[in-house]
Amino acid sequence: MAKVLTSKEENYAQWYNDLVIKADLAENSAVRGCMVIKPYGYAIWEKVQSVLDGMFKATGHSNAYFPLFIPKSFFSREANHVEGFAKECAVVTHYRLKNSPDGKGIIVDEDAKLEEELIVRPTSETIIWNTYKNWIQSYRDLPILLNQWANVVRWEMRTRLFLRTAEFLWQEGHTAHATKEEAIEETIRMINVYSDFAEKWMALPVEKGTKSPSERFAGAIESYAIEALMQDGKALQAGTSHFLGQNFAKAFDVMFASKEGKLDYVWATSWGVSTRLMGALIMAHSDDNGLVLPPKLAPLQVVIVPIYKKPYELEKISEKAAIIKGELEEKGVSVKYDDRDTHKPGWKFADYELKGVPVRLALGPRDLEKNTVELARRDTLEKETYPAGRIAEVVTKLLDEIQENIYRKALKFKEENTFHADTYEEFREIINNRGGFVMAHWDGTAETEERIKNDTKATIRCIPVNAKKENGKCIVSGKPSSRRVIFARAY
RNA sequence: CGGGGUGUGGCGCAGCCCGGUUAGCGCGCGUCGUUCGGGACGACGAGGCCGCAGGUUCAAAUCCUGCCACCCCGACCA
Structure with missing residues (x-):
């Protein structure tokens, strides 16, 4: 590609x-x-x-x-x-x-x-x-x-x-x-x-x-x-x-x-x-193939791409696509049937991936024959073929699953990139080499915050509301601190 | 505001050092045909005040001067 x-x-x-x-x-x-x-x-x-x-x-x-x-x-x-x-x-x-x-x-x-x-x-x-x-x-x-x-x-x-x-x-x-x-x-x-x-x-x-x-x-x-x-x-x-x-x-x-x-x-x-x-x-x-949108905010949740050689194939596919589109819309899913003949299927596949459309359905002669639909999900890029009759049900469930999956993925990423630092050396090592959120004790003074910012470009992102109380020492001054705050380099 | 870089068809670039035919390439665009299950291929074609203004020269995209714009890196910020 x-x-x-x-x-x-x-x-x-x-x-x-x-x-x-x-x-x-x-x-x-x-x-x-x-x-x-x-x-x-x-x-x-x-x-x-x-x-x-x-x-x-x-x-x-x-x-x-x-x-x-x-x-x-x-x-x-x-x-x-x-x-x-x-x-x-x-x-x-x-x-x-x-x-x-x-x-x-x-x-x-x-x-x-x-x-x-x-x-x-x-x-x-x-x-x-x-x-x-x-x-x-x-x-x-x-x-x-x-x-x-x-x-x-x-x-x-x-x-x-x-x-x-x-x-x-x-x-x-x-x-x-x-x-x-x-x-x-x-x-x-x-x-x-x-x-x-x-x-x-x-x-x-x-x-x-x-x-x-x-x-x-x-x-x-x-x-x-x-x-x-x-x-x-x-x-x-x-x-x-x-x-x-x-x-x-x-x-x-x-x-x-x-x-x-x-x-x-x-x-x-x-x-x-x-x-x-x-x-x-x-x-x-998002990933190297383009945007990945959560289904709940995607302007377009499903796209249907026809694959055909002959006009009569397109005609049959369009009939089928219209039925599927109707079924999905009835369930509140936004669907586009892209029958433009100015672009080829492969081009459309890549383009909708770039635009992050959560679910793509492909309908070709093979599907007509077997009464199936090929479904590709944007978040995992997996493809699977389903009986046409079940597709509306499969898609609506899948949209929820995608929403959840990308959340879980992001959550896992956040958790794996949240670190604890107890010394300034450790802190700097993490900020410089790994990035992410760094939970560290801070003495509450602007001076310390300033110094950390000057040394590392990291700032206090927030003092978490649900942070547990934990007595410790400020990583810079060694003064007592009652809870950790979140440091990171920021946009 | 400091430091660096770039301006050439719609987009991305080459050409500039070392001036000299008609400024070239890829993508995109148009027409026709063959294609169509992961960004198709062929043929033909359209499209350029070479950022702007001066200068040097027989001759400037190319050299010189000034200006303008944009991008990147720093200090400020959601």
Whole structure:
């Protein structure tokens, strides 16, 4: 078979780039750092969106939409927040163009300078809290549980399709609560929604935990994250949920009157996942033949490819294919019958493998004769022949099995690449030679974290929520520590 | 912003050192035919301001100068 992808072994980063392009997911655009998400890639994102959106609704949230532009002054209200984002903001300074005097093209009209510059949102806390101020007077107005699906811009120096782009798509939830407890509960509820989604839909096992202070969201009191392990041993933050305390309420003066008639600042959370999830999905399961998609998120779950020489064969095959397609669709399976005569079966086989379609059925003259169907599963690349009458039943079961199988595979990988280190030498050895998650004791100081980062490029991915208490000594300082945290090199 | 590299049909490249016919190869594309159970084959064909602007020269894809764009590696980040 002609090789279209660089192998993972040979060059993992190149394999990823090739895969995104060749599987027709996305491509670089004329605008530096910004990508074009192509129809097939966008179809996957739409599935992700629709499932998550359902989960948000089920937990009581509604969607709304806030502006793309944020007045610069809003940004400077919350000190940590500005500091966190200032270096990567796109700024709108003018609102008009004019013909250039030399007649060559078009220039910015200096007379059309904005009174106050607008920031293209890197995240929307400020504009939203400025709005919430007008919506909240009393405890009766709380909680506010909103989400928005939007694009945001962070002016990144180095970008990679899906993993880090200057503009990306995401959802950001922003909630307002009367009590601290309720806000914390919400923060945890949403990180659980994310980890459920990752595990049950993306077949992606994750580590759930809190961020160290230095990795925390700018403006948050506590940040929760789910961290996934990619096949090259690097960690990828797949979702975050933040307890913002009263920081934004104070910055935007959002107070409410309690039942007792006392005024207090409102408690806040925010949480988000982005098109970066696409990167996680791609890297978690795929192989040298292309994408491997979990059936639950695959835009197309089954493809039927006819194999024929004569037109009358195609006719008969098409009849049969239509029956099978109907049976599958009745069971809620998405199916495409690819009878294009512009491509040969072998080409189609390779192409659907590249695109990660979970199940492929082939129907040829031999199958007509024996009333059978050849079935190939993408995750294991195994082929088997089944009686045509049973195929719908076999496929529906198989889709579940594939979903489970790729999860188990990813879980096994994560477990086999999670190590314990008790000395710094050991730690460095693992980080440098094997990668993966490294569980180690940490004294809780930013200095130690910084030193480890400088020495090894590994950072604290999270402090696992369900880590068992275990007394030990910090691998760097030797100071006492009560539990291990997860270190890794990260995307 | 530092360090390195690359710009040549849609894509991937060769040619450049050492200037000289009509700029070449693979993939892809079009037409026709044979094929079709793992990326088919043959014949014919279409497609190029050789990144941009200057310069040197009888002559520039090739040499010189300037500019622009993109990629890779570092510091920042989801």
